[in-house]
Amino acid sequence: MTEMSAALEEALGVLARNHRWTWHHPTRRLLEALPGSAPDRHPVATLATLATVPSEVLEQWTTTHAGEIAGLYAELTTIRDAVGPPQVAYFSPEFGIASQLPQYSGGLGILAGDHLKAASDLALPLVGIGLLYRQGFFRQEIAGGGQVERYETVDPDTSGAVDTGVIVTVPVAGADVAARVWRQEIGATPLLLLDTDVESNSVEARSITDRLYSGDRRHRLHQELILGVGGVRALRALGLAPTVYHLNEGHACFLLLELLAEHVDAGSTLAEARAAVRAATLFTTHTPVPAGIDRFDRDLVRGELAPWARRLGIDLQVLLGWATMREDGDTKPFNTAALALELCGQANGVSQLHATVSRQLFASIPRAAAITGITNGVHARTWVTPDLQQIYDEVLGSGWDNGAPEAWARVGAITDAMFASIRTVARGELLDIVAVTTGAQLDPQGCVIGFARRFATYKRAGLLLRDPAGLARALDNGAQFVFAGKAHPADGEGKALLAEIVAFAESRHAGGRVVLVPDYDITIAQALYAGSDVWLNNPIRPREACGTSGEKAALNGVLNCSILDGWWADWYADGIGWAIPNSSATDPEERDDTEAASLLRIVNDEVLPRFFDQSGAWWDTVRRMLEHLGPLVTAGRMVAEYDHRFYLPMGRR
Numbered sequence: 001m002t003e004m005s006a007a008l009e010e011a012l013g014v015l016a017r018n019h020r021w022t023w024h025h026p027t028r029r030l031l032e033a034l035p036g037s038a039p040d041r042h043p044v045a046t047l048a049t050l051a052t053v054p055s056e057v058l059e060q061w062t063t064t065h066a067g068e069i070a071g072l073y074a075e076l077t078t079i080r081d082a083v084g085p086p087q088v089a090y091f092s093p094e095f096g097i098a099s100q101l102p103q104y105s106g107g108l109g110i111l112a113g114d115h116l117k118a119a120s121d122l123a124l125p126l127v128g129i130g131l132l133y134r135q136g137f138f139r140q141e142i143a144g145g146g147q148v149e150r151y152e153t154v155d156p157d158t159s160g161a162v163d164t165g166v167i168v169t170v171p172v173a174g175a176d177v178a179a180r181v182w183r184q185e186i187g188a189t190p191l192l193l194l195d196t197d198v199e200s201n202s203v204e205a206r207s208i209t210d211r212l213y214s215g216d217r218r219h220r221l222h223q224e225l226i227l228g229v230g231g232v233r234a235l236r237a238l239g240l241a242p243t244v245y246h247l248n249e250g251h252a253c254f255l256l257l258e259l260l261a262e263h264v265d266a267g268s269t270l271a272e273a274r275a276a277v278r279a280a281t282l283f284t285t286h287t288p289v290p291a292g293i294d295r296f297d298r299d300l301v302r303g304e305l306a307p308w309a310r311r312l313g314i315d316l317q318v319l320l321g322w323a324t325m326r327e328d329g330d331t332k333p334f335n336t337a338a339l340a341l342e343l344c345g346q347a348n349g350v351s352q353l354h355a356t357v358s359r360q361l362f363a364s365i366p367r368a369a370a371i372t373g374i375t376n377g378v379h380a381r382t383w384v385t386p387d388l389q390q391i392y393d394e395v396l397g398s399g400w401d402n403g404a405p406e407a408w409a410r411v412g413a414i415t416d417a418m419f420a421s422i423r424t425v426a427r428g429e430l431l432d433i434v435a436v437t438t439g440a441q442l443d444p445q446g447c448v449i450g451f452a453r454r455f456a457t458y459k460r461a462g463l464l465l466r467d468p469a470g471l472a473r474a475l476d477n478g479a480q481f482v483f484a485g486k487a488h489p490a491d492g493e494g495k496a497l498l499a500e501i502v503a504f505a506e507s508r509h510a511g512g513r514v515v516l517v518p519d520y521d522i523t524i525a526q527a528l529y530a531g532s533d534v535w536l537n538n539p540i541r542p543r544e545a546c547g548t549s550g551e552k553a554a555l556n557g558v559l560n561c562s563i564l565d566g567w568w569a570d571w572y573a574d575g576i577g578w579a580i581p582n583s584s585a586t587d588p589e590e591r592d593d594t595e596a597a598s599l600l601r602i603v604n605d606e607v608l609p610r611f612f613d614q615s616g617a618w619w620d621t622v623r624r625m626l627e628h629l630g631p632l633v634t635a636g637r638m639v640a641e642y643d644h645r646f647y648l649p650m651g652r653r
């Protein structure tokens with residue numbers, strides 16, 4: 001091999017390992033052109049296979065693509081070099097980066113992945129901290145009328161992870177558990193992942209990071225100790241000293257105890273340590289539902305937390321007191337959100353409505369009064385279909401992807417014909433996926449109404465089944481519904497809901513116009529948001545803290561029809577889509593019936609007539625919607641807001 005081709009292969013390896021390809025289409029196109037590339041295969045795995053075939057194959061390929069490889073590599077290097085050492089450490093139990101890395105279960109993880117990608121775009125010095133789950137989250141099949149779960153093993157070496165060589169230890173269940181620290185690159189943003197599948201560990205310890213949200217409470221507690229405590233130790237071992245620690249949900253709360261103990265070990269009093277930790281920490285809460293908060297029985301945590309009580313020189317009771325919430329009652333479970341609110345200096349909810357609800361939910365904790373709202377956004381270049389990105393680049397000009405209002409103000413120049421051709425292609429791609437995965441042939445002239453999210457009961461996937469007459473009319477009038485979503489393996493009610501949708505889809509009433517696409521993941525999600533005409537969301541208000549799928553659909557020029565909850569409650573305006581009125585009924589059955597009837601009335605009387613009206617009114621609505629929402633719904637806007645309101649002022653202290 002020549003020196004030249006060795007350098008090219010090296011550069012190609014860097015491009016494949018760095019997950020910038022998940023949103024940078026020129027890089028993605030290059031990697032997809034590799035011999036042996038397949039959509040569900042990580043490019044590093046493709047390269048690994050190529051290493052086993054005669055070397056001329058790869059050598060010849062790299063020579064042919066030399067200019068492209070060198071250009072993209074130089075660009076990536078420039079981006080990485082522009083960012084200094086991390087000032088912000090962003091802790092999350094899941095990260096949704098690519099469908100080839102099943103390290104996420106839903107909105108929380110996707111949000112975390114989008115946060116890292118937007119930080120890279122903004123050259124913000126941030127490092128992500130998470131766990132490397134060997135089996136991650138499950139793949140879903142639909143069989144026998146319900147969900148079947150299948151786990152795949154992730155090989156870190158062929159998924160872009162690089163072993164940092166660092167191993168940290170954390171006391172868990174009375175033993176020192178070792179965790180290897182892997183490093184992923186998300187553009188300019190590093191992501192550190194801890195993995196307890198290390199030979200020196202016991203069999204039980206090795207399985208701590210086996211799967212996402214699996215096992216019993218004890219297993220979960222052990223995962224959270226590795227994430228929080230191991231995460232801080234990993235930063236130290238790598239010589240990193242961020243000035244801000246951002247907790248994406250309470251799962252990483254043990255990092256707070258480790259930070260306190262570091263200060264006390266270094267000679268601070270507890271009061272000084274608490275002040276220092278307060279100045280450096282931000283807690284983002286994600287659920288307005290009390291049952292959604294992570295809690296542990298006191299008996300479970302007592303033994304585990306004794307080492308930190310000792311290092312802090314306090315009675316364990318005091319420590320447990322910090323994690324207690326009056327609303328939890330006499331059993332006083334260890335409440336991770338309470339601990340985070342007690343020790344963090346700043347806290348926020350993920351929409352303005354959610355912030356208001358959170359202040360009430362945590363009212364007994366004094367600091368909760370200061371919970372503010374930063375509404376979630378989505379990473380535009382990840383979620384907007386590439387054809388439409390090209391039109392945005394040409395017509396709106398630079399800055400649209402980070403929410404620049406002056407760019408979105410030019411949306412009037414995108415013609416009906418441009419929108420129509422993009423939508424026809426995207427709808428066709430979605431209908432192909434539907435046909436391949438379900439066998440159903442939907443009508444390319446019909447109106448596709450999409451509904452996809454976790455099958456959590458509060459999201460009410462089956463709401464429209466409550467108005468059979470209204471639904472029958474909608475199906476007659478040209479509506480077709482595409483569902484997707486996974487139910488948590490231990491959530492019987494969620495699975496029953498999914499089975500109900502599958503049964504209806506297969507029934508005569510559905511007439512082949514209702515389908516459930518299996519295995520909702522990032523790839524299916526991208527096709528669904530781009531290929532739908534209308535995005536439906538009907539949670540029980542105010543339980544959807546933000547919701548982000550509707551934001552992704554909106555950026556694709558799809559109109560939302562949603563209950564006024566989360567982001568839609570914050571930003572809905574007349575004439576940009578449809579708001580399903582909330583029922584004031586106190587009886588849940590009556591509330592659901594009323595809201596189902598409202599939903600189908602809107603679909604039948606407003607959505608479908610406008611969709612099939614040939615006057616262009618639909619595209620006028622789309623342009624109005626984009627001009628209004630484009631500046632608001634991007635992760636660029638969100639991360640910039642975190643930076644101005646929290647990261648910068650906290651870092652200056």
Ligand SMILES: *Cc1c(COP(=O)(O)O)cnc(C)c1O
Binds near residue numbers: 108547552
């Ligand atoms: C965006 C997204 C979600 C979150 O959707 P919500 O509307 O917030 O429930 C879940 N899963 C995937 C794969 C997503 O892309």
